[in-house]
Amino acid sequence: MADTDADTISARISPSCPPETQRILTAAWSHDLDTVKKLLDTPGRASAQDPVTGETPLHAAIRSCGSPSEDDDPADLEAASKTVYELLLWGAIWNDVDNHNETPGCVARRLGRTELYELCVNAGVRAEMLFGVLEGYEELGSQASDEEDGEDVDMGGDVVIVGEDGDEAPELVNVEETKSNGKAESPDEQQEQQEVEDQEDQEAEEPRFQPPVDATQADVTSEAYLRSKLTYSDGKLVDDEGNGVMMAWETDIMRQSVDELLPGREPGKRILNIGFGMGIIDTMFAETKPARHHIIEAHPGVLEHIDSPNSKFGSAWEESGPSPGAFKVYRGRWQEVCKQLLAEDQVYDAIYFDTFGEDYSQLRMFFTEFIPGLLDPKGRFGFFNGLGADRQICYDVYTKVVELHLADAGLDVDWKVIDVDMSQLAEEGKGEWEGVKRRYWTLDKYRLPVCTFLG
Ligand SMILES: C[S@@+](CC[C@H](N)C(=O)[O-])C[C@H]1O[C@@H](n2cnc3c(N)ncnc32)[C@H](O)[C@@H]1O
Missing domain, CATH: 1.25.40.20 (Ankyrin repeat-containing domain)
Known part of the structure; x- marks a missing residue:
C-alpha cells in the first residue's frame, strides 16, 4: 500500500x-x-x-x-x-x-x-x-504531559482540553483563574506551588510556531537584528550571523508588487514603503514620479547606506520632492513612526510592508491598527509574503490565516500567483544561497497579496 x-x-x-x-x-x-x-x-x-x-x-x-x-x-x-x-x-x-x-x-x-x-x-x-x-490562556501542563504506562506523552499542543476521562468536550480554561484556585497551606506546599507556577510561566513564555514575516529565520529577534552589523555585497544584504535580510532574486517580486499596487504606474501617487533594505522597491516607486514618497527604516546600517554619497535616497533626493517633506526617509521603527504619521493625518494610495526579524504578530498589528488610518479608501496595501515559505503546508496555512485576519481588519485580499525561478534557489548553500545562513524560500510559486478595503 x-x-x-x-x-x-x-x-x-x-x-x-x-x-x-x-x-x-x-x-x-x-x-x-x-x-x-x-x-x-x-x-x-x-x-x-x-x-x-x-x-x-x-x-x-x-x-x-x-x-x-x-x-x-x-x-x-x-x-x-x-x-x-x-x-x-x-x-x-x-x-x-x-x-x-x-x-x-x-x-x-x-x-x-x-x-x-x-x-x-x-x-x-x-x-x-x-x-x-487565546492570548492570556495556556495549556494545562499537568493534564497534557502526564506520563502514561512509561510512555512519554508530549502533547506539545495548544488547545486547552479539560476532562478527566478524555470524553469531555474540549473547554477553555483561564489560567489565571486556575492558578488562584487550590491555595497551598504549609510553607513547603507554598514553595512547591511557586515552583510549579514558575515553570508554567516559563512554558507560557516559550514562543509558539509563528513564522517570521520574512520567513527568513525563526531565531532572529527584532532587537538583535537592529543591533547587528550589516553587509551590502554582491546582490544581497546580510547581517553578521549570515542571515539574508534582502536578496536580489526578489527583484521580480518587487517589480510585480509595484505593478499591482500602482496599476499603470500612474504618476502623482502617495506612497509609503516600510523597510528600505537594498532600496529595490523604493527605486521602482521613485521611477513612477510620486507626489509623496515616504520610507520608514530603523536599522542604523541601512540608514548609513542611505546617507552614503552613491545613494539615490540621500538628502538631495529629499530636497527634490514636489513640496517640503514630500520625499522623506523616516528614521526609526515603523511601530513608532506610524503613530506620528497617523497624528499628522498622512494618507497614502499605496503602502508596502517588508521588514526583517519580526514575526507575523507585527504584520498583523500593522494592518489591523495602522492600515485603516493610513490607507486611502481606494488605496492598495501589499507586503512581502514570506510567511511560512520554507514549507509548502506552512505557506498554505498562513495564506488562509492572513486572509482571515485581513478580513477581520476590513481588508479584502487578491492573490496574484507568480512563478519563482528556482534554478539558483534549489539547494541550501548553493547558487543564490551561497554565503547565506538559511534557505528561507523553497517554493516555486509566490502568492503576491493585493489588499483593498472590503466593500
Ligand atoms: C527585507 S528588507 C526590505 C527590502 C526592500 N523591500 C527592498 O526592496 O530592498 C527589510 C528592511 O526592513 C528594515 N526593518 C526591520 N525592522 C524594522 C522596523 N521595525 N521598522 C522599520 N524598518 C525595519 C530592515 O532594516 C531592512 O532594511
Missing part, C-alpha cells in the same frame, strides 16, 4: 516504540476507527510519537494510503479521512515533524493525497487562529 520501503509500517514503528504508542500507530495505520476512538480516551495519545521515527498517528493514517492508484479502495480512503479527522479533533498536532522532517501534511502532499492534505491545512488554520484568540 505504502510507496517506498521508508513508508512501510515496519520501517515507521520501531521495535523500541512503547506498547501504547504502538497500539495507536497500528490502529491509525490500518484506519481502524473504532480502536483509534477507544485509544483516544487518554489525553495526549492523539499526538503520541514513535521515539525513533517520530511517527505520529496522523503520519501513520496518511502514509498507509500510499499514492493514488487503481487499487485504491474507496471504503479505506473514507476510513482514512475519518481517522485523520478524529485524530485532529482530539488534539493531534498538525505540524509535528517525523525523522524525515515531514509533517503529516508534507506526507499527504508528497503522496498526492489532496483531501488528506486539505484536512491538515484546515487543522493548521484552526490551530493558528485559536492562538490568536
Whole structure:
C-alpha cells in the first residue's frame, strides 16, 4: 500500500516504540476507527510519537494510503479521512515533524493525497487562529504531559482540553483563574506551588510556531537584528550571523508588487514603503514620479547606506520632492513612526510592508491598527509574503490565516500567483544561497497579496 520501503509500517514503528504508542500507530495505520476512538480516551495519545521515527498517528493514517492508484479502495480512503479527522479533533498536532522532517501534511502532499492534505491545512488554520484568540490562556501542563504506562506523552499542543476521562468536550480554561484556585497551606506546599507556577510561566513564555514575516529565520529577534552589523555585497544584504535580510532574486517580486499596487504606474501617487533594505522597491516607486514618497527604516546600517554619497535616497533626493517633506526617509521603527504619521493625518494610495526579524504578530498589528488610518479608501496595501515559505503546508496555512485576519481588519485580499525561478534557489548553500545562513524560500510559486478595503 505504502510507496517506498521508508513508508512501510515496519520501517515507521520501531521495535523500541512503547506498547501504547504502538497500539495507536497500528490502529491509525490500518484506519481502524473504532480502536483509534477507544485509544483516544487518554489525553495526549492523539499526538503520541514513535521515539525513533517520530511517527505520529496522523503520519501513520496518511502514509498507509500510499499514492493514488487503481487499487485504491474507496471504503479505506473514507476510513482514512475519518481517522485523520478524529485524530485532529482530539488534539493531534498538525505540524509535528517525523525523522524525515515531514509533517503529516508534507506526507499527504508528497503522496498526492489532496483531501488528506486539505484536512491538515484546515487543522493548521484552526490551530493558528485559536492562538490568536487565546492570548492570556495556556495549556494545562499537568493534564497534557502526564506520563502514561512509561510512555512519554508530549502533547506539545495548544488547545486547552479539560476532562478527566478524555470524553469531555474540549473547554477553555483561564489560567489565571486556575492558578488562584487550590491555595497551598504549609510553607513547603507554598514553595512547591511557586515552583510549579514558575515553570508554567516559563512554558507560557516559550514562543509558539509563528513564522517570521520574512520567513527568513525563526531565531532572529527584532532587537538583535537592529543591533547587528550589516553587509551590502554582491546582490544581497546580510547581517553578521549570515542571515539574508534582502536578496536580489526578489527583484521580480518587487517589480510585480509595484505593478499591482500602482496599476499603470500612474504618476502623482502617495506612497509609503516600510523597510528600505537594498532600496529595490523604493527605486521602482521613485521611477513612477510620486507626489509623496515616504520610507520608514530603523536599522542604523541601512540608514548609513542611505546617507552614503552613491545613494539615490540621500538628502538631495529629499530636497527634490514636489513640496517640503514630500520625499522623506523616516528614521526609526515603523511601530513608532506610524503613530506620528497617523497624528499628522498622512494618507497614502499605496503602502508596502517588508521588514526583517519580526514575526507575523507585527504584520498583523500593522494592518489591523495602522492600515485603516493610513490607507486611502481606494488605496492598495501589499507586503512581502514570506510567511511560512520554507514549507509548502506552512505557506498554505498562513495564506488562509492572513486572509482571515485581513478580513477581520476590513481588508479584502487578491492573490496574484507568480512563478519563482528556482534554478539558483534549489539547494541550501548553493547558487543564490551561497554565503547565506538559511534557505528561507523553497517554493516555486509566490502568492503576491493585493489588499483593498472590503466593500
Ligand atoms: C527585507 S528588507 C526590505 C527590502 C526592500 N523591500 C527592498 O526592496 O530592498 C527589510 C528592511 O526592513 C528594515 N526593518 C526591520 N525592522 C524594522 C522596523 N521595525 N521598522 C522599520 N524598518 C525595519 C530592515 O532594516 C531592512 O532594511
